Amino acid sequence: MTWYEALPLLILASSLIPGIIIFNLPEERRGLRTTLNLAGAAIKLVFIGFMLWGVARGEQYEFRYSILPGLELVLHADALAMLFVTLSAALWFLTTVYAVGYLEGSPHRSRFFGFFSLCVTATVGVAMAGNLFTFFFFYELLTLSTYPLVVHRGTQSSMRAGQVYLAYTLTGGAVLLTGVVWLYGLLGRVEFAPGGVASVLVPAYTDQLRMVFLLLIAGVGVKAAVVPLHGWLPQAMVAPAPVSALLHAVAVVKAGAFGVVRVVYEVFGVELAQSLGLLMPLAVMACITIIWGSFRALWQDDLKRRLAFSTISQVSYIVLGVALYGPIGTVGALAHLVHQGLMKITLFFCAGNFAETLGVHKVSEMNGAGRRMPLTMAAFSVGAVGMMGMPLTAGYVSKHYLSEGAAAANVPWAAWVLLLSSALNAAYFLPILYRAWFRSADGTWPHEHVKRRGWKETSVLLLFPPLISGVAVVVVAVFADHSWSPLAWAKLIADRQYLSSVP
Amino acid sequence: MIDPLAWLILLPLTWAAIAFLLGPTRGGRIAQAGIALQLVLALWIATEVAGGSSRQHAAGGWRAPLGIELLADGLSAIMLLLAQAVALPLALYARAYFTDHPAGIRHFWPLAGFLLAAMNALFLSADVFNLYVTLELVGLAAVGLVASDSTAKSVAAALRYLFATLVGSGAYLLGVALLYGTYGTVSLSELAPLVEDAAPYATLLAAGLMVAGLMLKTALFPFHFWLPPAHGGAPSPVSALLSALVIKASFYLVVRLWLGLLMPVAPPAAAQLVGMLGTAAIVWGSVMALRQPRLKMLIAYSTVAQIGYLFLFFPLATHTAPDAAQSALQGAAMQAVSHGLAKAAMFGAAGVVILSTGHDQVARLGGITSRLPLTVFTLALSGVTLMGLPPSGGFIAKWLLIDGAISSGQWWWVIAMIAGGLLTAAYVFKILRHAFLEKEQSATFRRLPRMLEWPAFALALASLAIGLRASDLLRVLGAP
């Protein structure tokens, strides 16, 4: 096995193996467990660094394992995969640090971090999947490994949330499976390739292709929380904050959105999807979701619930970008895949900090939080204004490209939708900022666990992750033109998608 | 030169007889040794068959039609492998179980020995009358095992089971009689060329009788009434043996007859009917499983449901395109194997729960995640296989079956399978949901020997692993 085959496996193993070891660790082996976690996360980053370097030099990293004739597990590192892998690995590192601090002294940590590692392994698998079968394989693995995290608290309410989560995701998986098998029946094998592979079936199987597209998009749409398949997401926020952060920013929701990208661009091919008239309905769905999510967010008093609805709307930006025919929209979508992750994880980290430090769970309790926890609140504010699309933040960059893309694909109303949604974002984020910064704390906090020590407003492990991700939100925007920025990658990928299909 | 075919039958017969000599509660060690040897033999046959050569053996040196012939082809090789591979961990498990909980061990080892011998004989036989004798052997051994803790409940269950299997084999025997009357032979190899689509009514009748009888023995809906009390009431090692292997024996025989003998006379409508019964079994079994308060009854009903998947093979393989039939057969084989491993693991885990907490109320499982983590993992992993999620063998089975359904243009079976998978998830996660609850709901948590938890876990792990090694397994199966 050469280095080029081994590297993708190593990237999986760097979280899988620690996970398996951690499962067997007794609860009290805190030190060893933490070391394993961080070491695994760090090693993964190093490997990915190697791979980025190689892919940029145009090297091919691919691992193949045949389960049945014609049915292969393929891990393949193309530009799109690298975008998602890098995002998830980087944010996993932050989240691990955060989770170590967050779960300080709570029970079942070995189980938690075990499934945590499995979850990331599955996400990375989804990212590097080289064909539809492999994608489905890790996609279901993701469902299974996240369930124990969602119900981790073991209370009745978390069990109910877990049930809803399963009901949605498993059904989605079943629908997806049908589509996948169907397509394999038609094509024999479905390798991801820029420009898509399904065009050979036109015109003989046009109707079947439409059915398959519907099945596949419905399948991934559940995890992407596209209305009306979004019901599970607000429920799932009963999970511990690091889990919500991972679910919303990296793992589940993103896997869904990423699935949409893969299906539209690399299975069907954007040209085919356009010619079959599949993009427009998708765009409409996305717009409905964007508006609906923002509206619902307005009325939520529970902070994490408000963030959850905001996720529903933000993730559909990606779907919208994919559905806008033309490279600019694509760039916007892919850039937002990364940017939304950075912003949303910052927000969830902060929400977790308020809950863990002050026992603040509701927006209405946040008066004066900014004075008590300035650093956290600053990070939160950056994420929030980013969501609104303020210039010099990640959100601005992606929204800019999205509305450009809308114009280019001459669906102007999509641009209006984006504008409206920005307004709504402002409407549900600004009150929070106002309360936190300009109101004074009314009396004592609901439940203050951690006293402030000097500049340390809360425990260090909880403080740094949001700060780092918050800074990142700005950096990716300021250095957007740098050749290593997510935006640059997005452009690179978009070019490939359209070059390969445009003669 | 040792002939694995003959020894796969003689070995268990011998150790069963010796175990009987040793006395009602003894014989565990010799049984384990014997099964280990059998596993080696089964692997030997499997590798040979995978190499493309099938083994024959003419008992008494008399070839058919005068004598009885034994034949090991891909299908029988896989079933033999499954039987021994499940039996070995179960033997380890059973010894630990019965040392911890001596009630119900009376004559377990000799009965298990005869059961294994009978199943191996059944998988190898190529003579419809000899198959009848092996069927009866399997049936009586299973009944004896069910009755082993001789409480009113289990005796009643055993008696119900006995009557069911007797009717089943009676119908089968009548079928044999008609076949012999029509063709003058009972050897499969001789019969196969004689049975063609312009067969006399008697052949059709015989086919109907044999298949119906075997369905009764396989507990296909609506003939499933006897299964849940029998499998749910017996001691856990017995339940595991019955659910994982015994029903597969009669299912194997239906497939063998269908493919090797009755296909030409089988009307497509019949195949569709069988498929519908399978679907009904999936739905009914899952719904009933969901409603069971007791863990073991839940698992027993899940067996009723999983049997349904096996029978979806018939509509997909009867008078359809060869590649559809191929993937249908492969899917059925995968389903049989992975369900065998997973179900044995589940019943094993249930037994652990019972020994540790003294009950198997699903609603009172709370807290076992912290007390019996390995067992919870066992339940979860085997659950993954039953749900047909990756990377399990059940997933590959489902994939192949759906592929067969789509490529033979019978999309309605796809709906059945998808819905079945979701129903399965419903009852599997019912278990896990209660298991994950924090607060402990059992008075006692006894510590148990490791030999009790690990074999079940190994079985569950195997049911996942074959998902990744599917190609090797299906190479043994070869082309139908």
Add this chain to the structure above:
Amino acid sequence: MLFALTGIVLFAGGIAGMILQSHLLRKIMAFNIFGSGAFLVLVGLGQRDGQIDPVPQAMVLTGIVVSVAATALALALARRLLNLTGEMRFPREGPDD
């Protein structure tokens, strides 16, 4: 041939009895009846052209021994059930718990 036809009748009757009779002893008898029915068909068809065919006779001998064994087991179980429940029929199955 006459044997075979009788056998069919016996078989059908036995099955009917198996389904309809609730008393265990009668069920066991019913089993013996349809068993013998099957044997009769086996032998009857074997010698329908007059000359004796030893093969089905040997098979029937085997079959008889099997059914004797089964009958004995059934009797033992039924007897046991009688001892435990005091009834010679299946107990009403209550909720399993």
Add this chain to the structure above:
Amino acid sequence: MKTLMRLLVLAGCAAFVAVAGMAMLVLPEPPIRLAARVSAELGNSGVKHPVTAVLLNFRGYDTLLEIAVLLLALLGIATAAGGDAVTGRRLHGNPQAFLQSLARLLAPLMVMTAGYLLWAGSHRPGGAFQAGAVLAAGIVLLYLSGLLPAPAGPSWLLRLGLVAGFLVFVAVTAVPLFSGGQLLQYPPDMAGALILLIESGLTLSLGLILAALFLWLPDEHEEAEE
């Protein structure tokens, strides 16, 4: 409702009889005639009676499994009986002297008959099963007439007696395998002797098994006392 069910079942059975009857009346001639082949090979079977030849040579493998079935039934009874099989059933009430003397007279005759049947099996109707049955009847008779003490549980010796025949059979089945032969493949010249060996083993064990099938039946009176 119940009567409806009844009618349905009966109608179904009647229909079955009609169909099956028709099917058998139009049965063609079987393409294969085994009887001829049996008589052709009878010479090499080691016995003169065709049925015995089929039972213990041509299809001897069936017979091996069939003994296993008997043992299984025995095991099943022993397990089902729970604890009480160990003690066996005790005799209730005292038998009359007449019955005892009759039994004393009959027992040796029965043993002789069994022996004869065993030997006769090789060339005319008879053989191990018939012999075993007579033997079993003798044992049951002796026991009922109180001449035989209640079997004090399956002792080691008794168990040996029960499986001896089966073990001999298995041994004879296995031996040819070591010389590269097939299951149960007798060398033609020794066939007769081996068959006789098997049959005598079986006669003993079958006698005991059949008797045990009767004697080990769980006893209601005992339960009543508890």
